[in-house]
Amino acid sequence: MPSQYSKQMSTSGMQEIGPPTSKELDDANLARMGKRPVLKRNFGLMSMLGFSCTILITWEGIVVLFLQAYQNGGPAGAVYGFLFVWAGVAATFVILSELVSMAPTSGGQYHWCSMLAPPSMMKLLSYLTGWLTVIGWQATFATSCYLVGTLIQGLITLTNSGYNPKNWHGTLLYWAVVVFSVGINSVGGKVLPRFEGMILVLHILGFFAILIPLTYMADHGTAKEVFTDFLNLGGFPSQGLSFFVGTVGCIFAFAGGDAAVHMSEEITNASVAVPRSIMLSVLINGSMGFGMLLAMLFCIGDIESALKSTTGYPFMAIFQQATGSVAGTAVMASIVTTMGATTSVGMLASTSRQFWSFARDRGIPGWRVWSKVTEKSAVPLYSVLLTSVVACLLALINIGSPVAFNDLCSMSISGLYLSYMVVGSLLLWRRCTGGISSNRSSDSAVVNTAGAKLVWGPFHLPGIWGILVNVWALIYMTIAVFFTFWPTSWVVTVQTMNFSVVGTVGTIILSLVYYFVRARKVYNGPVMESGL
Numbered sequence: 001m002p003s004q005y006s007k008q009m010s011t012s013g014m015q016e017i018g019p020p021t022s023k024e025l026d027d028a029n030l031a032r033m034g035k036r037p038v039l040k041r042n043f044g045l046m047s048m049l050g051f052s053c054t055i056l057i058t059w060e061g062i063v064v065l066f067l068q069a070y071q072n073g074g075p076a077g078a079v080y081g082f083l084f085v086w087a088g089v090a091a092t093f094v095i096l097s098e099l100v101s102m103a104p105t106s107g108g109q110y111h112w113c114s115m116l117a118p119p120s121m122m123k124l125l126s127y128l129t130g131w132l133t134v135i136g137w138q139a140t141f142a143t144s145c146y147l148v149g150t151l152i153q154g155l156i157t158l159t160n161s162g163y164n165p166k167n168w169h170g171t172l173l174y175w176a177v178v179v180f181s182v183g184i185n186s187v188g189g190k191v192l193p194r195f196e197g198m199i200l201v202l203h204i205l206g207f208f209a210i211l212i213p214l215t216y217m218a219d220h221g222t223a224k225e226v227f228t229d230f231l232n233l234g235g236f237p238s239q240g241l242s243f244f245v246g247t248v249g250c251i252f253a254f255a256g257g258d259a260a261v262h263m264s265e266e267i268t269n270a271s272v273a274v275p276r277s278i279m280l281s282v283l284i285n286g287s288m289g290f291g292m293l294l295a296m297l298f299c300i301g302d303i304e305s306a307l308k309s310t311t312g313y314p315f316m317a318i319f320q321q322a323t324g325s326v327a328g329t330a331v332m333a334s335i336v337t338t339m340g341a342t343t344s345v346g347m348l349a350s351t352s353r354q355f356w357s358f359a360r361d362r363g364i365p366g367w368r369v370w371s372k373v374t375e376k377s378a379v380p381l382y383s384v385l386l387t388s389v390v391a392c393l394l395a396l397i398n399i400g401s402p403v404a405f406n407d408l409c410s411m412s413i414s415g416l417y418l419s420y421m422v423v424g425s426l427l428l429w430r431r432c433t434g435g436i437s438s439n440r441s442s443d444s445a446v447v448n449t450a451g452a453k454l455v456w457g458p459f460h461l462p463g464i465w466g467i468l469v470n471v472w473a474l475i476y477m478t479i480a481v482f483f484t485f486w487p488t489s490w491v492v493t494v495q496t497m498n499f500s501v502v503g504t505v506g507t508i509i510l511s512l513v514y515y516f517v518r519a520r521k522v523y524n525g526p527v528m529e530s531g532l
Contacts, residue, residue, distance in 0.1 A: 022268040022269045023041050023268055025269075026041060026104075026267075026268060026269065026270050026271075029104070029270075029271065030104075030105065030265065032445065032446055032447050032448075033103055033105060033111075033446070033447070033448055033449045033452075033526070034446060034449050034526060034527065034528035034529060035105060035265075035526075035529055036529045037265065038265075038373050038378065039106075039265045039266050039373065039378050039379075039380075040188075040189075040266065040378040041265070041266055041267055041268045041270075042189065042190045042192070042193045042266060043193045043196075043263060043266050043267035043268070043273075044193070044267065044268060044273070045267075045269075045273045045276060045277065046197055046200075047193035047194070047196050047197045048193075048196075048260055048263065048267050048273055048274065048277040049200065049276075049277045049280055049281065050196040050197045050198075050199055050200030050203075051193075051196040051259065051260055051263065051277070051346050051349075052257075052259060052260045052277045052278055052280070052281035053200055053203055053280075053281045053284055053285055054196060054199045054200060054203050054339070054342060054343055054346055055256040055259040055260075055281075055343060055346045055347060055350065056253070056254055056255070056256055056257070056259075056281055056282075056285045057203065057253075057285070057339050057340070057343050058253045058254055058285035058286060058288065058289035059207050059285070059288040059289045059291070059292040060203075060206075060336050060339045060340065060343075061252060061253030061254075061289070062082075062249075062250070062253050062289045062292050062293045062296065063210070063292060063296065063315050063336055064147065064151070064313065064315060064336065064340075065249040065250075065252060065253060066078060066249060066293060066296050066297075066315070067249070067307075067314050067315075068246055068248060068249030068488065069081050069082070069246040069247065069249045069250055070231070070246075070297075070300075070303075071231065071233040071234060071246065071488070072231070072232065072233065072234045072236070072242040072243065072245045072246030072488065073230060073231065073232075073242060073243045073246035073247070074229050074230040074231030074232075075221075075225060075226045075227070075229050075231075075297045075300075076226065076227055076228055076229050076230050077230050077231065077239075077242070077243045077246050078246065078250075078293060078297060079226065079227060079293065079294070079297070080243075081243060081246055081247040081250055082250045082289070082290055082293055083290070084247060084476075085247055085250040085251050085253075085254060085476075085480075086250075086254075086282075086286045086289075086290065087472075087476070088472070088473065088475075088476025088477070088479075088480065089251075089254045089257065089282055089286070089476075090282050090286070091469045091470075091472045091473035091476060092257065092420055092424070092473045092476065092477060093257050093278050093279060093281075093282045094279070094461055094469050094470075094473065095420070095423070095424045095427060095469075095470060095473050096257060096258055096261060096278055096420070097274075097275035097278050097279055097459050098275070098427070098456070098457070098459055098460055098461065098466075099112045099423060099427065100260075100261045100264060100270075100271070100274045100275060100278070100457075100459075101271045101272070101274070101275045101456075101457025101458055101459035101460065102115075102271075102436075102448050102454070102455065102456060102457040103115060103448040103449070103457075104261075104264035104265070104270035104271050104274055104457075105264055105265060105357065105526075106261075106262050106263070106264060106265050106353045106354060106356065106357035107130075107262075107354070107357040107358065107360075107361065107526065108133065108258055108261040108262050108264075108354060108357075109129045109130070109132075109133045109258065109261075109419040109420070109422070109423050110126045110127070110129045110130030110133060110358060110361075110363065110419075111126075111357075111361075111449070111526050112423045112426075112427075113125050113126040113129040113130075113422055113423050113426060114126040114449065114450040114525035114526050115448050115449050115450055115452065115454060115526075116423065116426035116427060116429075116430055116454070117426055119451065122450055122451075122525055123520065123523065123524060123525055124515065124520075125422060125426075126450075126525050126526075127363055127511070127515050127519060127523055128422075128508065128511065128512070128515075129419050129422045129423065130358045130361075130363045131363075131507065131508070131511040132415045132416075132418045132419040132422070132508070133258075133354055133358075133415065133416065133419045134354065134355060134358060134364075134415075135411055135415040135503075135504070135507045136411065136412055136413075136414070136415025136416035136417075136418075136419060137256075137262075137347070137350060137351040137354055137355075137412075137415075137416070138351060138387065138390060138391070138394075139410075139411040139412035139415060140255055140256055140347055140351070140412035140416070141344065141347040141348055141351045141387065141391055142391045142394045142395070142412075143412050144177075144340060144343055144344045144347050145174045145177040145178055145181075145344050145391060145395070146170070146174055146395070146398065147340055148173070148174070148177045148337060148340040148341045148344060149170040149171065149172075149173035149174035149176075149177060150170050150173075150312060150313075151313065151333070151336065151337040151340060152173045152337060153165045153169055153170050153173065153311075153312070154311035154312050154313045154316055154333070155311075155316075155330060155333055155334065155337060157310050157311045157312070158311050158316055158320075158326060158329060158330055158333065159326060159330055165312075167398055167399050167400075167402060168399050170398055170402075171395045171396065171398050171399050174392075174395045174398070175392055175395060177341055177344050178344070178348075178388050178391055178392055178395075180341065180344070180345070181344045181345045181347075181348040181388070182348065182384060182385070182388050184345045185345065185348050185349055185352065185379065185384050186377070186379065186381060186384060187377065188374075188376070188377025188378055188379045189377065192345070192349060195342075195345065196345075196346060199339070199342045199343075199346075202335075202338070202339065202342070203339060204288075206335040206336075206338075206339060207288050207291075207292065209332070209335055210292070210319075210332050210335060210336070211291065211292060211295050213322070213323060213328065213332070214295055214296075214299050214319065214322050214332070215295050215298070215299060217322045217323055217324075218298075218299035218301060218318075218321065218322030219299070219301060219322075220298050220299060221297070221298050221299075221300065226294070226297045226298055230242075230243070233489075234488055234489040234490055235489055235490040235491060236489075236490045237490065244479065244483045245483055245486050245488065247480075247483065248410075248413070248480075248483055248484055248486075251413055251480050251484070252412070252413060253289060254282070254285070254286075254289075255412055255413055255416065256347065256350070256412075256416070257278065257281075257282070257416075258350075258416065258420070259346060259347070259350040260274050260277050260278055260281075260350075261274060261278075262349075262350045262351075262353040262354040262357070263349065263350065263353060265353075266353075271457045271458050271459070272458050272459070275457075275458075275459035276459075296315070296318065299318065299322055300318060301318055301321040301322065302321060305317060305321070306318050306321070313333075315333075315336075316329060316333050319332050319333060348384065348387060348388065351387050352380055352383040352384040352387045353380065353383075355370065355380075355383045355386070355387055356370060356371060356373075356380035356383040359371040359383065360527065361523070361525065361526050361527050362519075362522045362523050362524075362527065363519065363523050365514070365518075367522075369382055370382050370383050370386060371383075410484055410485070410498060410500030411500050411503045411504050411507075413480065413481070413484045414481055414484045414485065414500060414501075414504045415504060415507075417477050417480055417481045417484070418481060418504075420473075420477055421474060421477045421478065421481070424470060424473055424474050424477065425474060427470060428467070428470045428471065428474065430454065431466060431467055431470060432467065435454055436454040436455065436456055437453065437454065437455045437456070438455070438456050438460075439455065446528075449525075449526050449528075450524075450525040450526055484500065485498055485500060485501040485504075486498060
């Protein structure tokens with residue numbers, strides 16, 4: 001795109017044309033990476049901020065999952081574990097922000113891998129990274145729907161003592177959440193951006209709607225108990241090991257940081273707006289999540305009674321102990337449940353866009369079908385539907401074994417974090433070898449794709465600070481992935497065993513088999529599309 005005013009001839013003489021619009025600049029930048037703009041740019045900064053914040057829903061996740069950190073680490077372990085995870089996530093999000101600022105495409109990790117990796121390793125690394133992102137997002141979407149279904153069951157149990165929950169009830173409720181998510185995602189236009197902006201308001205107001213009554217009405221523990229008491233209820237050989245196992249709950253509360261990345265082709269000024277939304281989301285969600293964690297720990301009350309709650313969720317019992325009211329507890333728990341349901345909408349959008357982009361570059365079997373975009377709504381509807389069908393099929397596991405399904409949920413962390421680690425390692429290598437330029441040689445030159453020149457985007461942490469943050473992020477991600485595969489107690493039974501490593505490694509092996517049998521003949525990294 002021209003960067004200065006241009007002129008054209010008209011019947012009345014020379015007529016000035018103004019500078020290109022943000023959309024034209026975004027489409028031009030996308031074309032420089034070899035991609036045609038086929039999705040509509042309906043998102044702005046605020047709607048994308050709402051999308052990023054409500055994908056993470058950290059304070060809601062802390063409410064639901066804080067027990068894991070409490071049992072392995074205790075109150076003090078939960079506090080310091082959260083701060084450790086928050087610092088690691090912030091560094092990881094800096095890497096994602098730098099990369100999306102360089103190459104704002106829906107492909108995200110596998111596209112970045114193809115542009116950063118050495119030519120000899122580009123195809124295989126890019127392909128594996130694409131599949132790690134696919135399984136990570138598919139598991140994240142399934143986990144969100146599952147949690148909402150079981151939360152609704154918990155609310156029914158809370159308000160109706162005669163209700164006898166069954167596993168298949170949770171599966172049906174799970175399917176209802178999927179149908180709701182498909183409905184919002186299929187409409188197209190400005191429905192999804194406006195929906196996400198509205199949910200951001202609920203996300204913030206809901207935080208205070210729970211925090212204020214909880215802290216005002218509950219009996220409080222002491223600061224000494226919260227900040228100095230460590231527990232090792234999992235029976236691990238050391239308190240340090242117990243602490244790191246307990247951080248997994250906090251890690252999951254920050255899962256999905258690359259959500260906005262996969263919507264990059266649907267937002268104006270993507271190279272600036274997406275990094276801003278990612279970094280603001282970790283600041284906003286981290287602050288609210290830490291505040292809610294402290295509130296839960298100070299107001300925890302009788303934890304033994306909470307653990308025996310018939311709802312299946314101890315936080316509901318904690319709310320009831322604080323308010324002394326079933327109705328008040330139901331309202332507070334409904335806010336968390338509603339946020340979970342609305343989050344599933346954004347997760348489906350992000351999951352389907354990443355899947356669609358990988359199919360567009362021929363990394364998925366049947367890519368010709370999954371890469372189609374409906375003309376009227378400009379939505380990759382086939383990818384939305386396939387993602388939803390896969391999630392519904394996964395829900396059948398819950399009928400036979402909720403334990404097995406919970407292990408599947410752990411793949412959301414391992415899959416996404418492994419993809420972050422691959423691109424983070426490649427970015428560090430390019431940083432240290434000076435492989436990324438700060439200046440673009442031409443407005444029309446192909447950049448930031450496989451085999452092309454690498455240039456930094458508007459968001460960039462330069463020099464030694466960039467290297468240090470990159471190294472810290474890789475250290476944190478290595479720790480996070482390693483402990484994601486651990487069980488929650490030292491004495492392992494069928495109920496406490498974590499089988500997520502089987503699912504993650506199994507998916508990697510299957511993708512490798514398909515790569516050498518078929519994909520290596522059709523997958524060459526990001527495709528340079530015609531018609532540009």
